[in-house]
Amino acid sequence: MNNSEIGQKNKNMQAVKNKDSKIELLLRHELWARGVRYRKNVTKIMGKPDIAFIGKKVAVFCDSEFWHGYDWDKQKDKIKTNRDFWIHKIERNIARDKEVTETLEADGWIVLRFWGNEISKNVGACADVIVNVLKERNRCN
Secondary structure, eight states: OOHHHHHHHHHHHHHSOSSSOHHHHHHHHHHHHTTOOOEESOTTSTTOOSEEETTTTEEEEEEOHHHHTTTHHHHGGGOOSSHHHHHHHHHHHHHHHHHHHHHHHHTTOEEEEEEHHHHHHOHHHHHHHHHHHHHHHHHHO
16 A cells, blocks of 8 residues: 555545434434433543433444444455455454443443434434433433
C-alpha cells in the first residue's frame, strides 16, 4: 500500500461517524418524543453507550451492520478488497462488543443492542423494548 492509498484510507476512516449516526438520531428522537430522557455517548461508562440511563444502569448501543458484523459468517465472504484489514477490524469490533456487554452485565447493567436495520424498519418497537426495560427496573428498585 503506497502513501497515497494510506492517506485516502485515513481520510475515509475519519469520515465515519462514531456518534450521532442516522440510526442513533432516529432512536433518540423517538425516545425524546415519548418523554424518555437519557444521556448520550457517556465516556465514563465502558463502551461509551450511544444512549445511557445511568441511574437505572441501562446501556443502549445502536450497532450498524457493517462495522459490528451483522450476519458475519455470510458477510465476510463478500469483502473483496483489503480482506485481511477489514476482517481483522470487524472481528475485533465483534469481540469488543462482546467484552463490553459481558463487563457491563457483570456490573449490574442491562445492555440493549439494536441493529441499524431494526431501528430503521421499526424504531417504535426498539423504543418499546427500552421503555419496558426501564419500567421493569423501576419495579425492582
